[in-house]
Amino acid sequence: MKKPAHNSIKLWAVLVWLLVWQGGSMLLAHRLPHAHLLLPSPLSAFESLVGLCATAAFWKTILWSTVRIFGGFLAACAAASLLAVPAYRFRPFRELLAPAVAAVKSVPVASFIILALVWLRSTQLSFFISFLMVFPPVYLGVLTGIGQTDEKLLEMARVFHVPFFRQVRYLYLPAVAPHFRSAVSLGLGLCWKSGIAAEVIGLPDGSMGERLYMAKVYYMTDELFAWTAVIIGVSVLFERLFLRLTDALLAKAGGIHADRTS
Amino acid sequence: MRIEHLSKNYGTETVLSDLSAEIGCGVTCLMAPSGSGKTTLLRLLLGLERPDSGTIADPPRRWGVMFQEDRLLEDLNATENLRFAIGPGLDKARAVSLLERLGLDKEGEKAIRDYSGGMKRRLALARAVLAPSDALALDEPFTGLDEENREICLQLIRETAAEKPVLLVTHDGDDAAALGAAIIKL
Numbered sequence: 001m002k003k004p005a006h007n008s009i010k011l012w013a014v015l016v017w018l019l020v021w022q023g024g025s026m027l028l029a030h031r032l033p034h035a036h037l038l039l040p041s042p043l044s045a046f047e048s049l050v051g052l053c054a055t056a057a058f059w060k061t062i063l064w065s066t067v068r069i070f071g072g073f074l075a076a077c078a079a080a081s082l083l084a085v086p087a088y089r090f091r092p093f094r095e096l097l098a099p100a101v102a103a104v105k106s107v108p109v110a111s112f113i114i115l116a117l118v119w120l121r122s123t124q125l126s127f128f129i130s131f132l133m134v135f136p137p138v139y140l141g142v143l144t145g146i147g148q149t150d151e152k153l154l155e156m157a158r159v160f161h162v163p164f165f166r167q168v169r170y171l172y173l174p175a176v177a178p179h180f181r182s183a184v185s186l187g188l189g190l191c192w193k194s195g196i197a198a199e200v201i202g203l204p205d206g207s208m209g210e211r212l213y214m215a216k217v218y219y220m221t222d223e224l225f226a227w228t229a230v231i232i233g234v235s236v237l238f239e240r241l242f243l244r245l246t247d248a249l250l251a252k253a254g255g256i257h258a259d260r261t262s
Numbered sequence: 263m264r265i266e267h268l269s270k271n272y273g274t275e276t277v278l279s280d281l282s283a284e285i286g287c288g289v290t291c292l293m294a295p296s297g298s299g300k301t302t303l304l305r306l307l308l309g310l311e312r313p314d315s316g317t318i319a320d321p322p323r324r325w326g327v328m329f330q331e332d333r334l335l336e337d338l339n340a341t342e343n344l345r346f347a348i349g350p351g352l353d354k355a356r357a358v359s360l361l362e363r364l365g366l367d368k369e370g371e372k373a374i375r376d377y378s379g380g381m382k383r384r385l386a387l388a389r390a391v392l393a394p395s396d397a398l399a400l401d402e403p404f405t406g407l408d409e410e411n412r413e414i415c416l417q418l419i420r421e422t423a424a425e426k427p428v429l430l431v432t433h434d435g436d437d438a439a440a441l442g443a444a445i446i447k448l
Contacts, residue, residue: 156333159308159325160347160393170335170346 018042037219045225052226062234065126065208069195070238072130073187079131080139081180087139088146097139105136113198122202126209129198134187141183145176169253177250184246185239192235263307263397263427268316270302277302281316283446285397289419289428291438294448300431301330303448304401307429322427326395328403330431332382336375340366340385343374347389360388364414379406387415391422398422401431416440 021042028035036044052058087094104112109129116128149172157167199209208231215224263285270278277299292300305311307318308325334343340361345352361367364384374382383406390398400419404412419441422428430443438445 152329152331152333153335155310156327156329156347159310159327160389161324162347163349166346166349170338174337 037221040222040225044222045229048220048222049226049229052223052230061206061208061211062230064206065195065199066234066238068123068126068207069130069191072127072195073134073191075127076131076134076187076191077138077184080135081142084139084142084146088143094143101136101139104132109133109194109197110201113194113201116198117202122204125198125202125204126195126207130191130195133190133194137183137186137190138180141179142176145179146172148179149175173250173253181243181246181250185243188239188242189235192231192238196231263321264319265303265307266317266319268303268306268318269314270299270306270311271314278306278313278448281448285427285429285446286444287423287427289423289430289438289441289443291441291443291445292429292431292448293433293435293438293445295433298448300433300448301401304399304429304431308399322396324393324395326390326393326398328386328390328398328400330401330405332386334374334382334385334389337373339371339373340369340388343385344389344392348393351394352392357388357392360392360418361385363418364388365411380408380411383407384411384415387418391418395426397427397429399429399431402433403430404432404434404437 021039025035025039025041028039032038040048083097087097112132113125113129116125120128153171154167157171196209196212199207200213201209203210203213208227212224212227212231215221215227265281265283265285268278268281269276281303292303294300302311306313307321308327309321335346338346341357344357358367364387366381366385366388369377369381374385377385383403387400387403390400398419403415403419407415416437419428419430423441428441430437430441432438437443
């Protein structure tokens with residue numbers, strides 16, 4: 001039986017919220033001069049977005065931020081997956097990493113951004129922050145998945161002298177896949193939020209965060225909304241693409257359907 | 263294979279105490295009521311656990327094993343399960359013939375999760391028999407089998423015992439009698 005989708009977004013609900021936004025902006029415009037500086041209408045935000053799309057700088061800005069934020073995400077996925085294996089195998093190594101992972105999870109992202117600004121150039125900031133935010137959930141997810149691999153099947157494989165890589169493909173990968181997938185889904189949301197926050201604070205030239213900040217400084221509120229919409233769009237697009245790619249790779253590796261077991 | 267003064271404790275509980283026995287050709291049956299250490303002895307023989315004292319002399323280099331639970335990969339089909347355990351060395355013609363004999367040849371691509379308990383048991387036996395091994399260890403192999411399939415499996419075990427030692431773990435004296443097995447009582 002198909003599970004009810006509790007968080008699916010319906011078009012009618014989006015339209016209702018757009019109407020609320022429109023109503024709010026009209027109400028303000030009625031009462032205040034220059035109300036568009038406080039809350040532009042959805043239409044003016046959309047016009048601003050269309051205007052931005054027509055410029056080469058807009059696409060360059062998206063590329064600039066995407067390379068760094070998504071690069072940090074990919075690096076974190078790779079490092080977390082690689083470190084989770086020895087961490088599971090060797091308890092002292094796991095114990096060594098535990099405080100660092102707990103600290104990264106609980107320290108406010110703004111503290112890391114400001115601290116990282118002392119150590120790094122602003123152009124490296126969003127990569128680093130994205131890496132830091134994604135590492136803990138992916139590391140803990142892979143670690144949990146390895147720990148949940150069926151001990152009895154592992155024993156069977158040991159008795160039958162099954163080579164290690166076949167064990168990884170058919171025993172470990174199916175156990176890790178659902179945890180990895182949900183960690184990646186969480187990480188993709190986190191990396192965009194924290195990466196853009198880092199750019200707004202660090203203001204590297206040509207980044208989406210810088211454009212957001214400038215829109216705020218010059219009261220180009222419609223452009224602020226347009227850039228926010230772009231960030232949401234890019235984040236959702238990357239989440240969909242990456243999760244599909246992950247599912248396809250896992251299915252190819254061992255006939256595993258991560259979403260079926262999650 | 264000789265078991266010499268083997269003992270195993272879990273905390274303060276003694277599961278095996280100073281057990282000595284010899285396992286030779288043909289079928290040897292480990293018989294005892296449930297919870298008296300049969301499976302623990304099997305795990306010691308398979309090298310999955312270490313004894314607290316005593317030794318196992320001349321153990322087989324490789325075992326073909328049928329565990330008390332089926333321990334099959336539920337998402338894979340029968341052939342894929344055999345290929346997982348045995349690898350590219352799986353004799354395809356022999357596998358097809360054995361699956362046919364055990365009544366599993368018509369299942370095709372069906373995943374193991376859709377098999378009945380008896381079908382899983384028979385596939386686990388096929389895997390143990392087909393795996394390259396010097397000896398066979400079968401833990402309660404007839405659980406969940408109807409009379410007809412029990413007879414087929416008994417015959418297969420008899421044939422295998424003519425080639426290599428078979429260690430049968432059971433609590434049922436009829437199994438040992440049907441195979442004319444030497445008996446080790448715990």
